[in-house]
Amino acid sequence: MHGKTDDELAALDVPTLLRAGLDTGAGRTELFGDGAVAAAIRLDQAGVLPRSVTFLAEIVRSGGPRYAAELPEPLPRPAQTSVVRPWLSAAAGADGEELARWLEAVAAVLALRANARHAR
Amino acid sequence: MDRGDLEKWRKMAGLGGLLGRVVLPRAIDAYLGFPGPKGNPGELRGMAGTYGGIATDADGAQADVDKLAKSDLPQVWVGQAQERACEVIGAVAFELEHSVTVMTKARAELDQLADGIEAAQHSHASGKEALHQARNEGDFDRKQSIAIAGMDQVIAGYDQAKATQEASARVFTDLAAQARASQLDSSHLDAADKLVLGQSAVPGGPHDVNIIMSAGDAERASTKLDALNDADRARFDELLDEARSPQEKAYLMRALAAGHSIDEIAEFGAKIHPYGDDPEWLRDHLQPIYNTTDETTGQTIPTTYAGAKWEQTGGTCVAASSVTARAVVDPLYAFQLTTGGNPGDPASTSADAFEERFLHETERVYGRPANEGSGMSKDEGEDAANDEIGPATGAEYEFHDLDSPEDRRGIFNDVAESVDEGRPVPVQVEGFDDEGHRSGHQMMIIGHEDGMLQIYNPWGHTVWVSEDDFVNGHMEGASDSRLPTVDGVHLPK
Numbered sequence: 001m002h003g004k005t006d007d008e009l010a011a012l013d014v015p016t017l018l019r020a021g022l023d024t025g026a027g028r029t030e031l032f033g034d035g036a037v038a039a040a041i042r043l044d045q046a047g048v049l050p051r052s053v054t055f056l057a058e059i060v061r062s063g064g065p066r067y068a069a070e071l072p073e074p075l076p077r078p079a080q081t082s083v084v085r086p087w088l089s090a091a092a093g094a095d096g097e098e099l100a101r102w103l104e105a106v107a108a109v110l111a112l113r114a115n116a117r118h119a120r
Numbered sequence: 121m122d123r124g125d126l127e128k129w130r131k132m133a134g135l136g137g138l139l140g141r142v143v144l145p146r147a148i149d150a151y152l153g154f155p156g157p158k159g160n161p162g163e164l165r166g167m168a169g170t171y172g173g174i175a176t177d178a179d180g181a182q183a184d185v186d187k188l189a190k191s192d193l194p195q196v197w198v199g200q201a202q203e204r205a206c207e208v209i210g211a212v213a214f215e216l217e218h219s220v221t222v223m224t225k226a227r228a229e230l231d232q233l234a235d236g237i238e239a240a241q242h243s244h245a246s247g248k249e250a251l252h253q254a255r256n257e258g259d260f261d262r263k264q265s266i267a268i269a270g271m272d273q274v275i276a277g278y279d280q281a282k283a284t285q286e287a288s289a290r291v292f293t294d295l296a297a298q299a300r301a302s303q304l305d306s307s308h309l310d311a312a313d314k315l316v317l318g319q320s321a322v323p324g325g326p327h328d329v330n331i332i333m334s335a336g337d338a339e340r341a342s343t344k345l346d347a348l349n350d351a352d353r354a355r356f357d358e359l360l361d362e363a364r365s366p367q368e369k370a371y372l373m374r375a376l377a378a379g380h381s382i383d384e385i386a387e388f389g390a391k392i393h394p395y396g397d398d399p400e401w402l403r404d405h406l407q408p409i410y411n412t413t414d415e416t417t418g419q420t421i422p423t424t425y426a427g428a429k430w431e432q433t434g435g436t437c438v439a440a441s442s443v444t445a446r447a448v449v450d451p452l453y454a455f456q457l458t459t460g461g462n463p464g465d466p467a468s469t470s471a472d473a474f475e476e477r478f479l480h481e482t483e484r485v486y487g488r489p490a491n492e493g494s495g496m497s498k499d500e501g502e503d504a505a506n507d508e509i510g511p512a513t514g515a516e517y518e519f520h521d522l523d524s525p526e527d528r529r530g531i532f533n534d535v536a537e538s539v540d541e542g543r544p545v546p547v548q549v550e551g552f553d554d555e556g557h558r559s560g561h562q563m564m565i566i567g568h569e570d571g572m573l574q575i576y577n578p579w580g581h582t583v584w585v586s587e588d589d590f591v592n593g594h595m596e597g598a599s600d601s602r603l604p605t606v607d608g609v610h611l612p613k
Contacts, residue, residue, distance in 0.1 A: 006581065033582070062378035116579070
């Protein structure tokens with residue numbers, strides 16, 4: 001139970017965390033903790049808005065992870081899509097509700113980071 | 121041995137000189153030990169014949185059922201029972217027609233598979249014959265040329281078998297995906313329900329490419345249906361019973377598949393019910409795309425809503441394909457965009473109103489946020505959490521003021537439970553300087569394990585704190601010495 005810095009978190013392999021956390025449940029705490037922050041940092045760097053991630057979560061909830069993985073533009077810009085595409089592919093066989101929750105957790109961390117920037 | 125090994129031995133068998141003479145017999149033996157393509161063409165043809173027979177029988181039955189649905193039944197029956205029976209008979213007719221198509225395709229594919237495997241086995245056998253001949257040949261040059269010709273035939277047989285099997289696998293995968301009725305495997309639906317729902321299609325194009333519920337929808341709907349509690353199940357059954365057409369039922373089922381609560385579905389159901397017997401109205405307002413041509417041309421024509429396109433990029437810098445993609449899988453979302461929730465109001469259902477909502481939605485999802493809040497006072501923090509974090513986690517958040525260790529001890533389990541459910545909890549910390557000036561900061565509780573909480577501080581790190589630290593104002597490990605005390609959390613309502 002060690003803390004990590006943003007640099008350490010950003011270097012985590014999100015697809016691996018998704019496979020371990022969604023399929024077996026064994027790595028769930030790590031996925032929703034470190035993994036959600038890692039994903040939020042990467043999306044923040046690509047200029048993604050929290051609400052765009054929430055919207056993607058809704059598509060996952062309604063259409064299932066596989067449907068979302070096949071979207072031409074899961075996020076509006078190609079550079080943003082290239083960040084999220086490997087995650088969606090890694091989770092294509094997972095439970096939709098669980099993946100949607102994770103994306104919502106990512107969006108929440110993303111919003112927190114944005115708010116903290118504005119507070120400075 | 122795989123294809124790579126076959127190629128390697130084939131290359132070595134072509135060598136000249138002493139090495140070639142040493143290697144060639146070993147290469148021949150390696151090929152002679154390679155197993156031929158598996159499969160029994162005779163049995164496959166027998167199966168093809170059986171499928172063909174089923175197709176013929178189903179075709180005959182379909183003609184009878186069609187006649188029954190169109191003429192005899194309505195004359196002898198009236199009222200709700202008759203309508204229900206017509207729905208079922210109609211669905212049976214479509215199912216039979218679909219079966220004929222599937223069985224006919226399956227028969228043709230099995231015949232092709234049998235032909236392909238037979239040709240591959242033939243190629244393999246004549247290659248082996250040549251290799252046996254080569255093994256007994258004394259003259260090296262002749263031995264080599266016969267062996268290489270035989271090896272080429274073995275490789276060709278291997279390639280053909282592989283290509284035939286892969287092509288067949290693709291066709292059968294497609295056919296399996298078309299078996300929609302079987303996807304609705306909920307224990308809460310009887311066979312007739314499954315058939316009617318699985319075969320409901322929108323009008324305006326070929327039936328088989330316009331089925332309202334995809335195999336994926338059916339699977340998700342079945343899971344959701346089985347997970348409903350008794351009260352919700354009864355309410356949903358009531359909605360289905362009151363539906364005025366199989367199409368209306370299928371859209372209710374898709375709403376369930378899309379993850380909506382029974383309250384949301386009931387509200388949606390009440391609004392579309394007046395149009396329940398108008399499949400074209402349902403199609404135009406509840407889904408953006410339908411197929412006007414058949415599968416073979418592969419043409420899907422994105423339809424317009426009252427003349428306005430579902431795919432548009434004007435007004436925003438980003439493409440809107442994901443907004444349309446969500447409308448494809450969520451009929452409530454499509455309904456909101458096409459009608460604004462007021463299907464009876466011409467102003468709200470006009471093409472202009474739709475276009476405006478569509479653009480507004482695209483900007484809402486992908487545009488720049490309008491309010492760039494700057495403060496982190498408690499109220500502003502709460503607003504920010506409700507604006508972004510609340511909707512972001514799909515639940516509305518409520519701020520809980522925590523003024524004492526007792527307050528914090530009392531809320532700890534709720535915090536842990538929310539985090540365990542995958543809903544992170546925003547936490548407010550504060551501190552006072554020597555002159556009594558307050559400073560505050562917001563962090564996020566993102567993990568819970570063994571009585572410890574994992575905190576993410578947006579200054580750039582995570583840290584684990586104990587329940588006692590959370591309760592007794594020792595959060596400085598997560599924040600810093602100026603901000604030791606938890607003074608509130610945002611919990612989902």
